[in-house]
Amino acid sequence: MSKKLPQSTTPPRERAFLVGAEVHGNNQLLSLEDSLAELALLAETAGVDVVGELTQKLNRPNVETYIGPGKVEELKALAEETLADVIIFDDELSPRHQRELEKALVNIRVLDRTALILDIFAQHARSSEGMLQVELAQYEYNLPRLTRAWTHLERQAGGGGGRAGSTGGVGLRGPGETQLEVDKRAIRKRISHIKHELEKVEAHRTRYRAQRKRSRIPTVALVGYTNAGKSTLLNRIARSEVYVANQLFATLDPTTRRVQLPGDDLALMTDTVGFIQKLPTSLVAAFHATLEEIAEADLLLHVVDISHPNALNQFQAVQETLAEIDASHIPMVTALNKADLLHHPETAREILKNFPKAVSISALDGTGIKDLLHLLREELFESYTSIHVRLPYKQGALISLFHELGQVDRVEHERGGVIMQGRIPGRLLAQYAPWHFEKNQTETDVVELEEDLEEI
Ligand SMILES: Nc1nc2c(ncn2[C@@H]2O[C@H](COP(=O)(O)OP(=O)(O)OP(=O)(O)O)[C@@H](O)[C@H]2O)c(=O)[nH]1
Ligand SMILES: [Mg+2]
Known part of the structure; x- marks a missing residue:
């Protein structure tokens, strides 16, 4: 693959070597080649140049290095030959796999598809909610992998690439082990802070959605x-x-x-x-x-x-x-x-x-x-669907909506709620899904349902 010469003002693009494995018995939607082609597109989107790829068919992943020891040697030689800065696996690697591979491959970072997608997300998130979601996913992904790469977490969304050893590259090496415990605590604290912030945004989003629903x-x-x-x-x-x-x-x-x-x-x-x-x-x-x-x-x-x-x-x-x-x-x-x-x-x-x-x-x-x-x-607006639902009286809005916009064939009142049968516009179907009537439901279920609702 030809490579553009980097201009002096922009940092050189990182060089990535891709690895794909077909694990026997895994139900893959795409063939090994197609999945690797997709990984190459992801790498390109993240801003790295693909310099080569290697594949292996496996009965099961090696517990230490995912691919077999012979393949690791082959990969090491190829990565050196192609001057790769980073190796990207198409499958999700466990923290142990990642650690062992980095040990075996000396001086080269190892990432997987998830880390790559996270990197793209970090570059593309614009809203504060989007950025928080990505940050949370990055911390949760990186926490168990903290023996490496935590400076990566510090990257701001939109950060560019760089070579290993410089700041700003994907998954750079982090602080020493002693620092790690301190870092882990700090990260856990940050995670709970982000979750709290997200809950607030979610509450706002839920209110907004409820408003839209009322607008019909x-x-x-x-x-x-x-x-x-x-x-x-x-x-x-x-x-x-x-x-x-x-x-x-x-x-x-x-x-x-x-x-x-x-x-x-x-x-x-x-x-x-x-x-x-x-x-x-x-x-x-x-x-x-x-x-x-x-x-x-x-x-x-x-x-x-x-x-x-x-x-x-x-x-x-x-x-x-x-x-x-x-x-x-x-x-x-x-x-x-x-x-x-x-x-x-x-x-x-x-x-x-x-x-x-x-x-x-x-x-x-x-x-x-x-x-x-x-x-x-x-x-x-035109397609009607038959439904049979058991609605607790607390769902008064859904009961009147059925009468208002649907065609009611049968109504049966019982303790705690009403059983309704008829046809409703297809677009309303999802709203009624939780109340789908099951023949073997008993009256106690309805009362329990009521109690559940009170707790919500
Ligand atoms: N030829 C052709 N190209 C299209 C058509 N629709 C979209 N594209 C192109 O496909 C690419 C992706 O389009 P987007 O609308 O960004 O796709 P998306 O589904 O929103 O993608 P993500 O947001 O990345 O998930 C762009 O280059 C579009 O110009 C089409 O009908 N014909
Ligand atoms: Mg889009």
């Missing part, structure tokens, strides 16, 4: 793999100017815009962080408040880059993350984006058959957007 304007959350075109689509539909870039994780902070649907109906559309395969659970946890925006939406608009060779696997990875954040029950419409890049438009028609509610679009040139808006309107 339905919400649509844009979801999809990173770089699928979500922000471009929001900009086209809402005529807004959300940041768009051909890089991974361009968007980190959620943005909500009011959009006009055909027939003068309104909806609120939220653009948020993209997903990726092997998204670490710790990261999903740190972003839980942001992801609640998705979990509480009335409808999901799943944007798929249909021109991508791994489009279907990416779709699958997104579905898995949606399940992780309890958003699988929300009705979904699929936009097969970047159709302008398809050489054979009939391919789109073939693929469309795999998705029940899908439109082929180009957020860039506007093709199919009208159809998409009609579909959104239909889903939000």
